[in-house]
Amino acid sequence: MTFENIIAEKKGAVGVITFNRPHALNAFCAALMDETTRALDDFESDDAIRVIVVTGGDKVFAAGADIKEMAEKTFVDTFREDFITKNWERVARCRKPVIAAVAGYCLGGGNELSMMCDFILAADTAKFSQPEITIGTLPGAGGTQRLTRLVGKSKAMELCLTGRMMDAVEAERAGLVARVFPAADLMAETMKIAEKIASFSPLATMMVKESVNRAYETTLAEGLRFERRLFHASFSTQDQKEGMEAFVEKRKASFKGK
Ligand code: CAA
Numbered sequence: 001m002t003f004e005n006i007i008a009e010k011k012g013a014v015g016v017i018t019f020n021r022p023h024a025l026n027a028f029c030a031a032l033m034d035e036t037t038r039a040l041d042d043f044e045s046d047d048a049i050r051v052i053v054v055t056g057g058d059k060v061f062a063a064g065a066d067i068k069e070m071a072e073k074t075f076v077d078t079f080r081e082d083f084i085t086k087n088w089e090r091v092a093r094c095r096k097p098v099i100a101a102v103a104g105y106c107l108g109g110g111n112e113l114s115m116m117c118d119f120i121l122a123a124d125t126a127k128f129s130q131p132e133i134t135i136g137t138l139p140g141a142g143g144t145q146r147l148t149r150l151v152g153k154s155k156a157m158e159l160c161l162t163g164r165m166m167d168a169v170e171a172e173r174a175g176l177v178a179r180v181f182p183a184a185d186l187m188a189e190t191m192k193i194a195e196k197i198a199s200f201s202p203l204a205t206m207m208v209k210e211s212v213n214r215a216y217e218t219t220l221a222e223g224l225r226f227e228r229r230l231f232h233a234s235f236s237t238q239d240q241k242e243g244m245e246a247f248v249e250k251r252k253a254s255f256k257g258k
Pocket of ligand 1: 023025027063064065066068069084105107108109110112131135138139140141143
């Protein structure tokens with residue numbers, strides 16, 4: 001598929017979306033978000049794709065929602081068009097694992113979108129912030145909610161109230177970022193991790209994802225019950241039989257997603 005604001009590529013079992021509006025530091029205009037939604041729909045419906053990577057390339061992830069596009073909107077405009085909902089939350093609804101590979105600025109809606117992914121891998125050049133306070137508003141794509149769950153109230157509050165930037169080391173220490181790599185290695189390391197996940201049972205990876213995400217939505221007792229039932233359900237799959245037989249026979253498992 002060809003797009004104007006993103007590049008969507010299939011690299012073996014990994015679908016890669018690269019934001020491509022360098023003149024606007026990859027700011028998320030409506031067209032970019034529509035294209036991202038279409039690319040995600042395509043990756044999700046393609047059985048050959050098992051993992052998705054979202055990146056802005058090696059210079060900038062994204063400087064947030066497109067301020068020029070939204071500056072003149074009224075309440076009625078935003079409410080009527082369900083602004084920052086219909087085409088933004090597709091990432092959070094993906095059932096396949098989604099990795100954010102972040103280099104450079106990851107601001108506002110950029111940070112919010114990276115937090116909708118399953119985990120964030122960062123270059124040592126990455127800078128994270130929720131700067132909406134500096135332009136007279138507040139995060140509108142989950143920043144106050146997901147950031148608080150990831151880094152805790154005190155740090156989320158300080159970041160959202162000051163709009164300051166946090167570097168990759170601090171972001172990893174705070175729990176926002178899973179791992180940090182030298183900028184030159186970010187994409188190679190991301191692809192290695194994506195390919196490793198893609199080599200496992202796609203049923204098991206989707207079950208892991210559902211189960212970890214459940215931890216955000218429910219009590220510990222209910223979350224444990226949900227995990228246990230999915231664990232039991234995994235025993236109905238050929239992939240569980242293959243994985244355990246391969247271990248016993250000391251060979252590499254071949255997972256079919258069945
Ligand atoms: N929207 C639209 N255009 C943007 C943009 C944005 N979020 N961020 C940068 N740009 C544009 C600039 O206007 C500039 O365009 P021109 O060359 O046509 O003037 C170009 O990208 C390069 O930017 P700068 O010249 O500003 O580059 P810089 O290196 O001096 O500064 C920066 C970089 C600190 C990231 C600065 O661009 C900046 O502060 N950007 C805005 C960040 C921001 O406030 N993001 C939050 C947006 S609101 C949001 O995301 C709401 C939400 O919750 C969904």
